[in-house]
Each structure stands twice: as structure tokens, then as C-alpha cells.
Amino acid sequence: MRIRVWNELPEWMRNEEVRKYYEILKKKQFSLMLKRFFDIVLSLCLLLILSPLFLIIALWIKADSTGSVFYRQERITQYGEQFRIYKFRTMVSDADKIGALVTTANDARITKVGARIRKCRLDEIPQLINVLKGEMSFVGTRPEVEKYVKEYSAEMKATLLLPAGVTSYASICFKDEDDLIAKYSQDMGVDEAYIKKVLPEKMAINLAYMEEVSLWNDMKICIRTLRK
Numbered sequence: 001m002r003i004r005v006w007n008e009l010p011e012w013m014r015n016e017e018v019r020k021y022y023e024i025l026k027k028k029q030f031s032l033m034l035k036r037f038f039d040i041v042l043s044l045c046l047l048l049i050l051s052p053l054f055l056i057i058a059l060w061i062k063a064d065s066t067g068s069v070f071y072r073q074e075r076i077t078q079y080g081e082q083f084r085i086y087k088f089r090t091m092v093s094d095a096d097k098i099g100a101l102v103t104t105a106n107d108a109r110i111t112k113v114g115a116r117i118r119k120c121r122l123d124e125i126p127q128l129i130n131v132l133k134g135e136m137s138f139v140g141t142r143p144e145v146e147k148y149v150k151e152y153s154a155e156m157k158a159t160l161l162l163p164a165g166v167t168s169y170a171s172i173c174f175k176d177e178d179d180l181i182a183k184y185s186q187d188m189g190v191d192e193a194y195i196k197k198v199l200p201e202k203m204a205i206n207l208a209y210m211e212e213v214s215l216w217n218d219m220k221i222c223i224r225t226l227r228k
Contacts, residue, residue, distance in 0.1 A: 001036035001137075002029065003161060010080050013157050021158035021210050032162075034215040039138055043131040050125060057088055057122060064113035067093035070126060075143035077164040083135040085143060086126035090114025107178070127166050139218040140165025141206040151195050156203045158210065167225040170205040174198065175228055 003025050006014065025032070058069040071089040074082050091109040110118065117123045130136040136143065143164030152159075165171075174180065177198060184193035209217070 001032040001134075001163070003032070004079065009161075013080065013160060015154045015157070017153075017155040018158040018161070021161060021207070024211055025161055025213065028213055031214050035137060035139075035213070035218060036134070038215055038218065039131050039134075042138065043128045047128050047132065050128075053122075054125070057117060057125075060113050060117075061089055061111075065092065065111045071123075074145065075164065076146055076149045076160070077135055077143055078160060078162060080149070080160055082146070083130065083143075085136075086129045088117060088123040088126060090118050090123045124166060131166060135163065137163045137165050137218075139168055139209075139221045141168060141203070142171055147191075148195065148199065151199070152203075153200075155207065159203065159206050162210065162213070167221060168206060169209055169221060170202040172221070172224055172228055173205060174202055 003022070006019070006022060009018075009022075061069050067089055069089060071087045071091070072084045073087075075085045077083050090111060091107075091114055092111060114123070127136055131138060140162050141159040141164055149160075180198055181190060181193050184197045187193075188196070
């Protein structure tokens with residue numbers, strides 16, 4: 001994993017707030033190479049080890065509700081590039097067409113099986129494919145849909161210097177995000193609650209991580225994620 005030269009970044013990312021983090025990452029090229037090596041090796045190993053679990057969850061989903069096993073949605077990763085994220089489907093088919101793009105506690109669109117696998121974050125396992133392909137990393141800012149990326153402040157855009165992640169310190173701190181959104185949305189819409197209340201707090205944590213990027217920190221975050 002290498003950081004592009006400044007002039008090759010998308011024009012909308014080239015601001016002074018982003019430059020601060022860019023200069024930090026440019027000094028961590030070796031750490032970023034180790035980070036990518038770690039992603040490739042671990043994702044390959046886990047895909048092999050967890051393949052029986054993939055099959056079990058897939059059959060469980062198909063037995064519970066109609067629709068595909070996987071949910072694939074356009075998300076934003078490094079340099080603002082779009083990719084299709086892999087997740088096990090936990091909601092009714094076409095859920096994003098009948099409600100907000102974020103979920104709240106007790107969301108009626110979540111299936112019975114979906115509620116169970118979401119509780120243990122098992123719906124995220126297919127993202128190992130995205131990690132292996134280089135579209136994501138094990139640790140990094142969770143990938144957002146374009147709608148929310150357009151709401152990023154100048155500084156928040158710095159998180160797009162690195163690939164999106166499966167987990168992060170922010171993910172650990174906001175493991176009950178659905179409940180928070182439900183709480184805030186009592187006084188405003190779901191999308192507004194996420195953009196104005198939840199997103200800024202999460203991004204502050206993500207930006208702090210970027211100043212301390214290292215393989216050791218990534219390993220610690222992965223271990224903390226498993227414990228949670």
C-alpha cells in the first residue's frame with residue numbers, strides 16, 4: 001500500500017486539513033506496506049478457516065427469508081473510489097429503498113436471522129473478500145455511502161487517504177450505534193441524527209487513528225474488536 005503523490009489526489013481532497021495527515025502518512029510508508037501484507041495473509045487464512053461458517057450462515061439466511069444471501073452496496077474507499085461491499089443480508093430485500101441508509105434499534109426491516117448475526121457482527125465476515133481484493137483493510141474508517149461522504153468536512157476527507165476498514169477504534173466505541181441513532185432521531189430524522197450527531201464523533205476518533213497508524217496498533221484494534 002502506497003500513498004499517491006499529492007498532485008495525484010482528487011482535487012476535492014487537496015486542502016490544508018488533509019495535507020496535515022498526508023505528511024504524517026508519507027513518513028509511514030513501511031508501516032503501510034506491512035499493513036497491506038498483514039491484510040493479505042490474514043484475510044486468506046480466515047477465508048479458508050471460516051468457509052464452513054460461510055455455508056452455515058448462507059443456508060440459515062435462505063431458510064429465513066427470500067432474497068440473496070449477500071447484500072452488496074456501493075461504498076466509498078481510498079481516494080473517494082467506489083466499490084461494492086460484501087455483507088451477509090440481514091434485512092428484507094431492497095431495504096435501502098424503503099427506509100434510511102442507516103439502521104436504528106428495532107428496525108422493522110431487519111430479519112429474524114439478521115438480528116442474530118448482526119448482534120455478533122457475523123454479517124461483516126464476507127468483507128474478508130474486500131480486504132483480499134485491496135478495496136478495504138482490516139483496520140480503517142468504516143466505508144460510508146456516497147450520500148454521507150458528501151457531508152464530510154474538509155478534515156474528514158483525510159480519512160480517505162487510506163482504504164476503508166472492517167473495524168476501527170470508532171467501531172468499538174460505537175458498537176451500539178443503532179441505539180444512539182434511535183435516541184437522537186427522536187428529535188430529528190434518522191439521516192440528520194447520523195450526520196449531525198454520530199458521524200462527527202466517529203470521525204474524530206478515525207482521524208486520531210491516522211496519526212498513529214502502525215501494524216502493532218492494527219493488531220491491538222483487531223484483538224479489542226474480537227473481545228467486544
